[in-house]
Every structure is written in C-alpha cells, then in structure tokens.
Amino acid sequence: MYLPDSFYLGALDRVVERLGAGGHDGLLVTHPADVAYLVGFCYAVTERPVYLWIGADHDRFLLVPELDREYAEQQHSHALVETYFEYPGVTSPEEHLAGLLRRRGLGAARIAYTSSISVGTFDRLRAVLPDATWATSDVVATLRLTKAPEELELHRQAAGICDSMLAAGRAYIEDAIAAGGELPREGEIARHVIGHGTDLVYQRYDRVVFTTKLAGGLVYAGPNAANPHGLPSSRRVQRGDTLILSLGAAVLSRFVESERTFVVGEPSADQRRYFEVARTAQHVGTEAMRVGRTCADVNAECLGVIRDAGMGEYLRHRQGHGIGVQNHEAPWVEDGDPTPLAPGMVLSSEPGVYVPGHGGYRISDTVLVTADGPERLTTYPRGLEENVIAA
Amino acid sequence: MYLPDSFYLGALDRVVERLGAGGHDGLLVTHPADVAYLVGFCYAVTERPVYLWIGADHDRFLLVPELDREYAEQQHSHALVETYFEYPGVTSPEEHLAGLLRRRGLGAARIAYTSSISVGTFDRLRAVLPDATWATSDVVATLRLTKAPEELELHRQAAGICDSMLAAGRAYIEDAIAAGGELPREGEIARHVIGHGTDLVYQRYDRVVFTTKLAGGLVYAGPNAANPHGLPSSRRVQRGDTLILSLGAAVLSRFVESERTFVVGEPSADQRRYFEVARTAQHVGTEAMRVGRTCADVNAECLGVIRDAGMGEYLRHRQGHGIGVQNHEAPWVEDGDPTPLAPGMVLSSEPGVYVPGHGGYRISDTVLVTADGPERLTTYPRGLEENVIAA
Incomplete structure (x- = not known):
C-alpha cells in the first residue's frame, strides 16, 4: 500500500507549474483527500485542521496538530512537518500558519486555496493574514480528474x-x-x-x-x-x-x-x-x-x-x-x-x-x-x- | 432508538425564539449533525447538500436530493420534505432553495447560517439570493452544548x-x-x-x-x-x-x-x-x-x-x-x-x-x-x- 515518490513529486511539480502560470505565490491545501493525494499523509480527521503549503518556489510544509507529528513523519509525507499544540489553542492553528508564512516573507502572499474550506476557517485566515490576497483554485481537482x-x-x-x-x-x-x-x-x-x-x-x-x-x-x-x-x-x-x-x-x-x-x-x-x-x-x-x-x-x-x-x-x-x-x-x-x-x-x-x-x-x-x-x-x-x- | 416529538419541537421553539431576538427571518441549517439534532433526519452524507430552513414564523422545510425523499418522510422528520433531483444538476440545489424561499416571499430575507458551510457553497447561495442578507449564528451550537x-x-x-x-x-x-x-x-x-x-x-x-x-x-x-x-x-x-x-x-x-x-x-x-x-x-x-x-x-x-x-x-x-x-x-x-x-x-x-x-x-x-x-x-x-x- 505505497505509491512511489515519483508519483507525489510529479503531482507536486504540476501544481507548482500551474501556480506560477496563475501568478500565485503558493497553494494552501486544506481538504484531507487533497493532502493524501499530494503528499501521502493519511490521518484521522477531527476538528483539528491540517494545512499543507505548496510554494510556487517548491518550498513545502505540512502543519499538523502535535498529536500527529510522529505519525506524519513516519508516513514520509513529502513536506516538512510543522506542528501546533492543540485546538482551539490559546494561539490558534491559523495564527501558527500565519507565523510560518511570515517567517518565509509570505505575509502578503498571493494565496490560492480550495473552496471546500469553511467560511469560519477562511474568515480566521483572512484575519491573521490581513495583507495576503486570496483566490480559489481548482488545480488539485483538475489533476485528480484522471488517474495515474x-x-x-x-x-x-x-x-x-x-x-x-x-x-x-x-x-x-x-x-x-x-x-x-x-x-x-x-x-x-x-x-x-x-x-x-x-x-x-x-x-x-x-x-x-x-x-x-x-x-x-x-x-x-x-x-x-x-x-x-x-x-x-x-x-x-x-x-x-x-x-x-x-x-x-x-x-x-x-x-x-x-x-x-x-x-x-x-x-x-x-x-x-x-x-x-x-x-x-x-x-x-x-x-x-x-x-x-x-x-x-x-x-x-x-x-x-x-x-x-x-x-x-x-x-x-x-x-x-x-x-x-x-x-x-x-x-x-x-x-x-x-x-x-x-x-x-x-x-x-x-x-x-x-x-x-x-x-x-x-x-x-x-x-x-x-x-x-x-x-x-x-x-x-x-x-x-x-x-x-x-x- | 427514538426521541419523542417533544424533544424536537422544544429545540425548534428555542431556535425560533433566538432568531426573533436576533432580527433574523430564518436559519439555514447545513451541517448533517445539526439537521439530525433539530429534526431527526439522519442520512448518508455525500456531495448532495441537504438544506433545512427554520423560519422565524415557525415555517420549516427540508430540501433533500430526490434519492432521499421517501427516506426523509419515513423518518418523520419534523419539517416539510422538498426535493431537488441531483447534484450538480442543470438547476443547482441552491437555485432550488432560492426558489422555495422566494415562493415564501423570502427572497430578501435576513438569513442566519452556520460558519461550517463551505466558501464554495456560500458563494453559490449569495449568487442565487442576491437580495438576502447573511449573518453567522451559533444558535444551534449553543443549544447543543448541554444535553436534554x-x-x-x-x-x-x-x-x-x-x-x-x-x-x-x-x-x-x-x-x-x-x-x-x-x-x-x-x-x-x-x-x-x-x-x-x-x-x-x-x-x-x-x-x-x-x-x-x-x-x-x-x-x-x-x-x-x-x-x-x-x-x-x-x-x-x-x-x-x-x-x-x-x-x-x-x-x-x-x-x-x-x-x-x-x-x-x-x-x-x-x-x-x-x-x-x-x-x-x-x-x-x-x-x-x-x-x-x-x-x-x-x-x-x-x-x-x-x-x-x-x-x-x-x-x-x-x-x-x-x-x-x-x-x-x-x-x-x-x-x-x-x-x-x-x-x-x-x-x-x-x-x-x-x-x-x-x-x-x-x-x-x-x-x-x-x-x-x-x-x-x-x-x-x-x-x-x-x-x-x-x-
């Protein structure tokens, strides 16, 4: 029950290519199925969000709750694993995400995202990244239409x-x-x-x-x-x-x-x-x-x-x-x-x-x-x- | 495995009371757990949306895909059952919903909704009900905090x-x-x-x-x-x-x-x-x-x-x-x-x-x-x- 690294790296390359063409600095992936598809991390879904960042510069990280840290690392997920402690958190998962992006100079990034994200979560993201610009993207959905x-x-x-x-x-x-x-x-x-x-x-x-x-x-x-x-x-x-x-x-x-x-x-x-x-x-x-x-x-x-x-x-x-x-x-x-x-x-x-x-x-x-x-x-x-x- | 009618009617009364106090014409319920809590309809969740409308005037309807019509009726769901044929539909589920609201004179209603709804769905709702005003509500979440x-x-x-x-x-x-x-x-x-x-x-x-x-x-x-x-x-x-x-x-x-x-x-x-x-x-x-x-x-x-x-x-x-x-x-x-x-x-x-x-x-x-x-x-x-x- 494995897919070779080449599958994930190929899919990620195609995402990055499309991001560049669309003028986006990166894609914020929030749906568990998209995360599994792109980097191979499968997890028990709860209210604790998982955020996968795919930069147009090929930089990638996976922000997971602390309880999934070792599990994400063991699955050889194709991204750097970062964590927040808990939900809802004194510092929210979205604030952690914003910190990781700002540290990369991406506080005012042009961010692509999928419209499956909830209104509540999107509002929180906009609040913690007030200088970012946001645009929905179907890049992953398009890739997933046909199977390798x-x-x-x-x-x-x-x-x-x-x-x-x-x-x-x-x-x-x-x-x-x-x-x-x-x-x-x-x-x-x-x-x-x-x-x-x-x-x-x-x-x-x-x-x-x-x-x-x-x-x-x-x-x-x-x-x-x-x-x-x-x-x-x-x-x-x-x-x-x-x-x-x-x-x-x-x-x-x-x-x-x-x-x-x-x-x-x-x-x-x-x-x-x-x-x-x-x-x-x-x-x-x-x-x-x-x-x-x-x-x-x-x-x-x-x-x-x-x-x-x-x-x-x-x-x-x-x-x-x-x-x-x-x-x-x-x-x-x-x-x-x-x-x-x-x-x-x-x-x-x-x-x-x-x-x-x-x-x-x-x-x-x-x-x-x-x-x-x-x-x-x-x-x-x-x-x-x-x-x-x-x- | 039943709850008495009095449980549902009591919860619905409390929702209506809060809607009136908040100046809303009705609540649009979209989360499967909220639907089950308020009217007792439990269903296999797919991409086909289910919309429950609870009017501040006590009018209620449950909009379900055609494939769940008889099932919703058999469960004695505490709302009138309406249907749309399929997803995505030539006429979308959201257009059906808008038609049902307009027929009730609610095309420009003040609608409360929960922020668990997706950005994509919310955008579709705003497009088909351009004169409605929208406000998030935690009325159901508040009710659900303590159990009867x-x-x-x-x-x-x-x-x-x-x-x-x-x-x-x-x-x-x-x-x-x-x-x-x-x-x-x-x-x-x-x-x-x-x-x-x-x-x-x-x-x-x-x-x-x-x-x-x-x-x-x-x-x-x-x-x-x-x-x-x-x-x-x-x-x-x-x-x-x-x-x-x-x-x-x-x-x-x-x-x-x-x-x-x-x-x-x-x-x-x-x-x-x-x-x-x-x-x-x-x-x-x-x-x-x-x-x-x-x-x-x-x-x-x-x-x-x-x-x-x-x-x-x-x-x-x-x-x-x-x-x-x-x-x-x-x-x-x-x-x-x-x-x-x-x-x-x-x-x-x-x-x-x-x-x-x-x-x-x-x-x-x-x-x-x-x-x-x-x-x-x-x-x-x-x-x-x-x-x-x-x-």
Whole structure:
C-alpha cells in the first residue's frame, strides 16, 4: 500500500507549474483527500485542521496538530512537518500558519486555496493574514480528474476486494438459508461484508492507511431497497425480497464501488421486469463511457433506457460519479456536468429503478475510461439468473 | 432508538425564539449533525447538500436530493420534505432553495447560517439570493452544548455498548493467547470490536439510524501507541506491548467514547510509571469537571499532573472535548476554551502520555457534568492491575 515518490513529486511539480502560470505565490491545501493525494499523509480527521503549503518556489510544509507529528513523519509525507499544540489553542492553528508564512516573507502572499474550506476557517485566515490576497483554485481537482497508472493499480486491487465482499455477502445469506434458521438482518449483513473487506486489506498489506475508511457498505432489502441511500436497518431479509448490496473498498484510499441486486427465491414477473430494465440501462450506460463524450450525454443515454421503458417515475438519481481518493468526486455523470470523458477517468455506472413500497434495483460497476473504450474494474456477475439466491 | 416529538419541537421553539431576538427571518441549517439534532433526519452524507430552513414564523422545510425523499418522510422528520433531483444538476440545489424561499416571499430575507458551510457553497447561495442578507449564528451550537434528559438516556445506552466493546477486545486477545497461536493484528482487533458494537446496536434497536457511524475504534500497540491518532496497522500485538483500545459508539448518533490502556504480560517498571501518571491525571482531571469551572482551568489542572511528574515532553494533546451528536464537538477541554462547565454537558476526559519509540498511555471516560459533580457514564475498570492481559 505505497505509491512511489515519483508519483507525489510529479503531482507536486504540476501544481507548482500551474501556480506560477496563475501568478500565485503558493497553494494552501486544506481538504484531507487533497493532502493524501499530494503528499501521502493519511490521518484521522477531527476538528483539528491540517494545512499543507505548496510554494510556487517548491518550498513545502505540512502543519499538523502535535498529536500527529510522529505519525506524519513516519508516513514520509513529502513536506516538512510543522506542528501546533492543540485546538482551539490559546494561539490558534491559523495564527501558527500565519507565523510560518511570515517567517518565509509570505505575509502578503498571493494565496490560492480550495473552496471546500469553511467560511469560519477562511474568515480566521483572512484575519491573521490581513495583507495576503486570496483566490480559489481548482488545480488539485483538475489533476485528480484522471488517474495515474500507479493509482489505477490500486483501484484494480480495491476492485478485487470489493468483488470478494459481494461474494461474502451472498454466501452469508445462503449459509443462513442452509442452516434453516432466520435470515440475517440488513445491518448484520453490512457488518459481515465490511468485516470481510477489512480483513482482506489487513491480510494483504503491511502498511495500512486510509482517509475515511477501508471498506463500507449499504445493505437493504424488500421495501427498504426503494430508498437508494437508506442506512442498513434491523429488518431481516425475507424470501421474495429484492436485495441490494452496495459495497465499497479502498486501497491507499483509492476507492472502488461494486453494487449488485439479488432476488431471494424465485423472481416474480415484476422483479424480472424491473431488474432487466435496470440491468440494460447499466449496460448501455457503461458502454457509452467513451473518450470525448460528455458526462451529461452519457447520463442522458443511460437514464433514457429507464424512461423509454416507461419507468421514469422510478428514477431517483443520476448514472454515476467519479471515484478516486474520495468515493464520490468529480466528474459527475449527470445532466449538469458537461465534462468530456478522458482516458484515466474512473467512474461509477449505477443507474437504478426504485419502486416505492416494493423495492429497488441497482447494479454498479467502477469503470475505467480508456482510449479503447470502457473497462469494468469490478467483475462480479450482473445477470438476474446468476443473482437469484435459492430460498 | 427514538426521541419523542417533544424533544424536537422544544429545540425548534428555542431556535425560533433566538432568531426573533436576533432580527433574523430564518436559519439555514447545513451541517448533517445539526439537521439530525433539530429534526431527526439522519442520512448518508455525500456531495448532495441537504438544506433545512427554520423560519422565524415557525415555517420549516427540508430540501433533500430526490434519492432521499421517501427516506426523509419515513423518518418523520419534523419539517416539510422538498426535493431537488441531483447534484450538480442543470438547476443547482441552491437555485432550488432560492426558489422555495422566494415562493415564501423570502427572497430578501435576513438569513442566519452556520460558519461550517463551505466558501464554495456560500458563494453559490449569495449568487442565487442576491437580495438576502447573511449573518453567522451559533444558535444551534449553543443549544447543543448541554444535553436534554432524553439525550442523556441515549448516551447512557451508548456507554453500555462501548464498555462491552472494551471487554470484547480484551477477550479477543486473551482467546488468541489461550489458543497458543499468533496474537492478532491491530486492524483485526479494531474490526472485531467495531463488529461487536455494531451487532449490539442491531440486536437492541428496531430502528437504526446514524449520522457518521454506529461504532468505531482505533487500536494501537507497542511503539504505534505513541501516535495518539494513528490508524490501526497490520502489526501484530506482541508480549510486552502497551495496548490502547480507543473505542466509540453511538445510539441515535449520541456518542460516547471509552478508552483503556492494557499491558500484555507482566508490566515493566517503565510501563508502571507511565501508566500511573496517565491514570492519576485522568482521575484528577475527571474529578475537576465541576459546574462553574472553565474548560481551560480543568485542562490545566489535569495536564499539570503529567507536567509535575516530569513527563511534560510526553504530552501530545488536551484533556478532552464535548461529545454529543458528533463524537467531537464544543466545548473543548483545552487551554484556549474559557467556557464554564454547566449541568448537562457531556465531555471526554482523556489525558495521555506518549513516549516515542516505546508506547502510549491513555484512559478516557465520557463524563456527564451534574450539579452534584462529575458522573462517569463509562465504567470499564481503569487500573493497571485490572488491565494486565496475562501472556
């Protein structure tokens, strides 16, 4: 679970190049995912801010709370590690940051920053650096849109874990059926598959770090599956249910998601009909993920399959989203995003059909856009016949 | 896992009262924890914003993405549910919000908001509501500083789960020792105790919802334990290690944390010395949590025990923090927070001693401030003799 130094140094070089072109003296990086992406420092996020400074002159420092000092140094973060003691502090983290910049003659610097920073924090920064000028920048977001080959290898490894989690979830239910007792609760299945994925990570990697999680999952069955983002409940799976396993895993915080729809017992005519529409939309939408087409255009073709089948009222969300250091990130495979697809983008393809009171149908793959067409990184079987759980 | 309607209606009344006094037409609530606190809607947080409007005239609506419509309605959220289709949307969520406000004659409203909102979102809001005036407000943060009796019951239930997780973690290691094989990895212990806590929640409650998680944990042993917030690694626990289980659990997102330090095998003289100083500091700091004393003052007394023992160089963080709908929230038991303690505050008390290359020592209880003194909600044994794991 490492990326080579060359990955980080290359990304940092590209940032510095863009800073110079934009007339900025440096970039203040504040989002944990951007910090992990640029210098490889992954940490438990709390109210204590972490500030990464990248100077247009290649000077870099990482300001972390004292409790993360040794941890940041051990991760070989590609920046000098500086610390403040605590939050909120008699001297605030922002005052510490201002002191470090002034010591470098940067009290009146032209500072680029990302607009994910909170209004409260930004107000504090402006107060302690009254002579600086500030401009938002999308330099890191732009870099993160396409993935480097070294990152793609991590995504592929995460996809293997994610597919294994799907198999583990199915086996867990089949084992309960074979044992003849009650079927498990949604929450118990979620706990089982997340544990399975987490175990795989610890078995496979010596050095485990993450930004938000190693493995996660939403599990819902029957009427609950009609809520695309419902939290796993204490309801037990029942014979006749449609069941969605919506799973994710990350290796060095390179995320993948893999979602499948199962039917417990012999599918009804309605279940077959909804399933096939969701399945076809997912196939068409995934095949549409080709270089040069826009996110909006791909999304329209994908969701069009569901609308054309007369199921437009059962749409609850877009086709998909980018995946990288965050499990949801730009670009957005949605009507409102005109971004053209480019080689190296990693996207989810996950249209869904949600029938209130009955259930939901969603299949998601994590897809790499290549010059030769879409490549599905997740490969668990997708068809209905393969995903009927005999009961 | 419910709070009565009276809890929400009472909190909303207090918000409206404060809005009127401040000359605001309404409050725009944007933080998931504030939404859960005020109207009881818990949801999977993504890039799709949720906006809760609380008018000074008692009018309320919750603007959610379409994929959460039915879910928000099923949770009996105490507000009218409105939706936008998707993110980023051809029409943005902020434009939808502006339309809903204009339809109510509030296009030029005086709007209170919380400074946790991002700069990017705030810029979009100002652009779509150019005639509105905006002022930050701490009305919800102030309410959340002290917990209602109904909330305290949930904290007590979470404390029971958290203590049970500590016992499960210890038993997991003892079982491995008894079996004569290798000791478990930090990550495996974390997976086990989180699973144990998650199972308890699903066994005990019919309706399970949460904001960020049900149960969580950091586990570190030996030299890794010297990093107060290190992520669980793939290192196996070894005989002679100091081991910290830093665990948390939540019931209806009312958090508790419980952390204990164990020694695997007969403690060395150094281990005894460091443990006793951390233990004494935690005892003194917890006893100091009395009504009317300030956070800064309590923290100084607590950390003073460690400094007076000549171990000031091993300090890496403050005594503690508030706990409620978030696992870390105000007030901060730190030098920079002058907040006086009041009955109903729930705080962590968790000073630590961290010896680079050797290990770490931290005991944390979740403490309720009462008129009669501090009440420890977590009760797992704290002493060294009780927390030696025979090996």
